[in-house]
Amino acid sequence: MSVPSLPAPRGVLADLIPTIGAKAWARDAVLVAGGAALTGLSAQVAIEIPAISPVPFVLTTLTVLLLGACYGPARAAASMAVYLLAGLAGVPWFSEGYSGAVPTLGYVIGFLIAAPVVGALARRGGDRTVARTAGLMVVGNVIIYAAGVPYLMAATGMGLSDGLAKGLVPFAAGDLIKLVIAAALLPAAWKLVNRFTNA
Structure with a gap:
């Protein structure tokens, strides 16, 4: 007689991290601070090609969307808010060590919107399969560009065609690679969780 498997855990991956006693806020505070720091660290892994784009x-985009999926909406929003506000206050952790109202600030504002949206979708199971995770990444990227490109245009005086040509098009191939990475990582992580849960 086969033993029925337990249902897959609901929520997001960060929910599975145990709390210290009953203090879930302590766990979440560490996650929020760590998420902001990880976002700032990933922003320093940058390749600048001015002839192609000022961006x-x-x-960072991969980091932000993975954090959103792993953290859920509240922790993801808090992490991105810390990253944005600290960067505006002078912490040099925007791309290439910049801070303040840089021309690429719109993308960071997009992070603040995209991460919790991705987190909310992940909480509903959107990160459990390859296809769903790919959809999450597309939604997140669209939100980031919807905020980043208009801000870039306003900050630099570019028109719409230049804004798209310099603020979106050059990054399409890289975003596809990031999508494939996320679509492999998140469902694989849940498979491991389910294996240990059902063991």
């Missing part, structure tokens, strides 16, 4: 090629 550097960074790992």
Whole structure:
């Protein structure tokens, strides 16, 4: 007789991290601070090609969307708020060590919107399969560009065609690679969780 498997844990991956006693706020505070720091660290892995775009090629988008999926909406929003507000206050952790109202600030504002949206979708199971995770990444990227490109245009005086050509098009291939990475990582992480849960 086969033993029925337990249902998959609901929520997001960060919910599975045990709390210290009954103090979930302590766990969440560490996660929020760590998420902001990790976002700032990933922003320093940048390749600048001014002839192509004033926006550097960074790992930040992948970091932000993975954090959103792993953290859920509240922790993701808090992490991105800390990252944005601290950067505006002078912490040099925007891309390439910048801070303040840089021309690429719109993308950071997009992080603040995209991460919790991705987190909310992940909480509903949107990160459990390859196809759903790919959809999450597309939604997150669209939100980031919807905030980043208009801000870049306003900050630099670019028109719409230049804004798209320099603020979106050069990054399409990189975003596809990031999408594939996320679509492999998140469902694989849940498979491991389910294996240990059902063991």
